[in-house]
Amino acid sequence: MAGVITITVKLFAAYQEAYGVSELHLDLPEGSTVAMVCDRIIGERPELAPWLDLTRFGVNLQFVEPDTTLQSGDEVVLIPPVSGG
Template sequence: MISIKLKLFAAYQEALGQPEVSLSLPEGTTVKELCDRICNQYPDLKQWQNLTRFGINLQFVEADTSLQDGDEVVLIPPVSGG
């Protein structure tokens, strides 16, 4: 198992009710699998599932990037503003 810190923004933060959570995940979990897991636990997030971008340790990454122990992960839904 690995431990990661998941930082939450916008719709993700609203759904989970907190700005970050610590999670234990199986080794080899990808950032997309993490996103899918969160969206399955919080069905209101399904609308953002295929539009979310991913970041690990302050770097944008592709969906198939495997998570490592100690990573700081962000799920970035589309946002608008002005």
């Protein structure tokens, strides 16, 4: 049986507005990827789906691709486009 990892997801802009918090703590199966985190977030907050294709992803302060595999303790950042002004 696969183990479980615990990660922190930092939320900004639309993601933070949808959840009403600045970060989430998620338990995921070992081998989970950034894309799987996004699928879970969109599953819980479908109104965020339009943002997904525009979002950049970071793990531990490095920009990554959605297929990046996560480790327990990782900090995932979802960075939607932000309008300046």
